Amino acid sequence: MKISILLLGITLLCTCISAQEAVLERRAALGLRLTQVNDSIAKANGLDETKGVYVSNVLEGTTADKVGIKEADIITQLNGININSTQDIVTEIGQYRNGDKLKVVLYRNGKRLIAKGIAQARPMEQSDLAEVVYSSVSYKGNQLRTILHHPKGKEKAPVVFFIQGYPCQSIDLAYSSQQPTRKLIDDWVAAGYAVYRIEKPGMGDSKSEKNCFDINFLEEVEVFRNGYMDLQNKPQIDADNIFLFGHSIGGIVAPLIASEFKPKGVITYGTLVNTWFEYMQELTRVQGLYFNRSDIEIEADIRNATPFWYEMLVAQKSNEEILQNKEIYKLLEREGTLESFKNGQFIHRHYTYWASIQNLVLSAEWAKVKSHVLALYGEFDIEALNPDHIYAIERIVNRHHPNLAKAKVIKNADHGFVRFQSMDEKIEVMNMGQYWDYMANHYHKGIGETTINWMNQVK
Template sequence: MKKNLLLFLTAAGILLSVETSAQQLKRRAFLGVQLSPVSDSLAKAHKLPVNSGVRVLRIVPGSTAETLKLLPDDVILEVNKTAVKSPQEVVMLARNFQPGQTINLALNRKGKPVKIKGKVQPMPYETAPANAEVRYGEVPLANNGIARSIMKKPKGSGKFPAVFFIQGYGCSSLDNLPENDPQRQLMDALVSRGYAVYRLEKPGVGDSKGSKPCPEIGYNEELAAFASGLDQLKRFDFVDRDNIFLFGHSLGANTAPLIAANNKVKGIITYGAAGKPWTEYLIEVFREQRAITGSDYVEIDEDMKMLLPLVYEFMILKKTPAELTQNGNYKKYLEEHFGYDGKDHLFGRHYTFLQELGQVPVNKAWKDAAAHTLAIYGEADAPAIDEDGAKMIAAVVNAYYPGKGSYEFLPHTDHGFLEVGSKQDHVKQMQSNSPSAAKFNPKLVELIDNWMKIKMAKS
C-alpha cells in the first residue's frame, strides 16, 4: 500500500525597514539549517552506524548554523549531548533554544569526529525593498497567549487596501521566509502593487508564546487566533477598512469565511480549497487522490472497505487514536494513511484538530460571510484533487448573493503556486529524486490584483 504523500499541503540593494512597538514577544532562536536523513551510502562512506545522525544539506546565511560554521554533508550526531537520528528530532530540540545560549554539536565530517560550540542566534527580521516597510506586532489570544503578526506595506501615508494571507494546514512559520518562497513572492508582489499585506503566525509557532506548540492545539484555537488577527488588521490607521480582502490558501479557505462572518470584509480569495466538509474530503483523499498519485485501483477498492468505517469512527463518533488502535486492523491503516505517530497526532496535528475541523459548517460559513468571493483552482493542484471544490464555493456564494461568486482556473499551477505543468507532471516530479526547477507563477498575482481592483472600483 502506498502512503498518501500530497495531503494538505507550503539581497543586494535591500534595506532593512522594520517597525516594532513596545512588545512582549522576543525573537526566537534561529538554527537555520536544512536537514535530511542520512542515506545508506553516506553512512557507509562516513563509517556511521545505521540510523544515526542527520545530514546537513544547506546553511542559511545569518543563522546559528552559519555561526557554527557547519558545512554541507556534515552529519550531526548529537545536539547538546542528545543523540539525534532524524530531522524531526533536531527540530524538536531547537524549539527549546534561546538566543544567546550555548549550543554544542557532535559531528561526523568526512568520516572524522568533530565537536563545535557556539551561541544560538536570533531569527533576523524580514527585510523590505526601499519603497516598503515591515511592521512586527503581536496579537493577544484568548488563552493568554500572544501570536506574532507581520505587516508589510508600501511606504507613504494614506489608506491602503489590505490582504490578510491565511496559511493552510501546517505549522510552518511565515516569518522571514526566503525571498524565493512562493508564499513570500505572492505577498511581496501584492505589496509592490499597492496593498498592505498582513499575516499571523499560528499559536505556538515562531515568536508566539503562551500557547501549546502548534501541533498540539485544536482547530478552534487556531480559528480564534485568526479572528483576533483580523480584528488587529482593521485597527491599523493606514488600512482602508472598506477594502480588506482575505486570501485563504488550502485549509485557510475554510478559515476565511468563518472569521469574516462576524467581522465583514470586502472579499475573500481562495486557492487550493477542498470546498466541502472535512470528513467528505478525507474520503476523497483516500479514494481519488491516491488514484492521482498512482495507487492501484483494485487496491484502493480493498482499502476503502477499512478506511470508510475508520473515518466514520474517527470523525463522526470521535474516537481517539488510542481507542481506534484497539481494532488491530485500524492501527496499520492509521500508520499508512493517517501519518499516525503512535500517540495523539495524525497528519502532523493533534487528532482533536481534525475532529473539530470536521464540525465546520462549510456552506453556512460562506452564506454568513456574505463577501465577494474568488475561488481559484490550479491545474496541477493534487491536494485539492480537482476543480469541483472551487466551483462549489463560487456556486454557494452565488446561490445566496447572485453575482458575488467567481471561479477561475489557473493553468499549469500546483498547490504551492508553482508553475509545474499538468497534474501528472507534478506527481512525477514529487515522486522523483531530482530537484524541481518550477518557479512561482506570476499570473496568480495578476488574477488576484485585477479581481480586487474591479471589486474596489464598484464600491
C-alpha cells in the same frame, strides 16, 4: 494506507510593539530544510531505527551552517533532547534565542558526530517596496508575532490578510525571498496593497502556553480572529478594504472569519468544501493515480484506512480508544505512524485538529458570507485535487447572496503558486526531490495578476 498529505510540506527554516505588550524577542533559527528519516536513509547511515530528521538543505550563513551541519546529515539530538520528527526539532529550537549554546548530535555517512555552536537570531524580512513592521497580538496565553508589509509612501492602503495553510511552521520569510509566497506578497505590495500575516502559537517568535502542534482547528481560528481585530485597528491601513486570502486550509478558516467581520472580499486558493472524511478518501484515490499506484492498490489503501479515519473523524474517539482496535494498531505500526499517534499526532497536527475540521458544515459557513468572493484553483493542484470545490463555493455564496462570488481556474499553476508546463512535469519534479529548488524560479505571476485585478474591481 501509505498516504502523503501534500498541503504544502513542513519546512523548517529553522519592530513595532504596542506600549501594552512586552517586546517579542527574535528567536533563533537553524536555517535547515528537513524531512523525516525513512528506512533507506536509516540503513545507509547505520541506524537500527528510523530516528532523527534528515537534512535536505542548509542555508548559507545561518546557525546550522556556522555550527557545521551539512546536507544529508541526520540530526538525532539537540541539547540533549531526542529528535525523532520535524515536530520535535521545530518545538525544541523554538525555545532558543540569540546567543544560546547549541549541541547537536548527528550522523554523517554512518558516523556519529557532535556539532557545537551559538544560536543566531533569524534576520528580519527586508523589502524595497514596503515598510516591514514587526509587531504582536496578545490573547489567552499567547503573544503572537505579526508582520505587515505596507507600501512605501502610501497612506491608508487596502490590505490583504494572508491566512496560511495547516503546517505548524513560521510564516516569517526572511530566509525565503525567492519563495513563491514572498513573490506573491511583493506583487500585492507593488500594486498598492499592504499584506498582513500572523504566526500560529509557538511558531516563529511567538510565545504560547499551548503550541500549534497541540491545538485543534477552532483554537487555530482564534489566531486569525485576533489577527483580524488587530489589523482593522492599524492606522496605516484602510479598514474598509480588507481582503482575506485563505490558502489551502486557510480557505476553511476564511469563511468563519468573513461571516463575523465582513471584509471587503475573500479569496481562497486550493481549498475544499466537503468533509475531511470524504477528502481523505478522495485524496488517496487521486494522488495514488498520479504517483503510479494501481487501482487495486489504491482500493486496498482506502479500505484498510477507512476504519481508522472513521474512528478518528466521525466517531471522534480518543487516540487511546482507537488504538485498542488491533487492526488499526497494526496498520499504524506498518505505516510508521504508531508512536506519533500515541502522542496525539497525525499528519503533523494533533488528531483533534482534523476531527474539529470534520465537524464543520462548510456549505453552511459559506452561506453566511456576505463579502465578495473569488475562489481559485490551480490547474495542477494535486492537494486540492480538482476544481469542484471552487465551483461549489461560487454556487453556495451566489445562491444566498446573488452575484457576489466568482470561481476561476489558474492554468499551469499548482498548490504552492508554482508554474508548470504540464502535470507530468510537476510529478517528475516532485519524484526527483527537486520541488523546492524548482519553485524558487517558477513563481506563477498569474495568481498575483488575477487577485489584483479582482480586488481593484471590488474595492
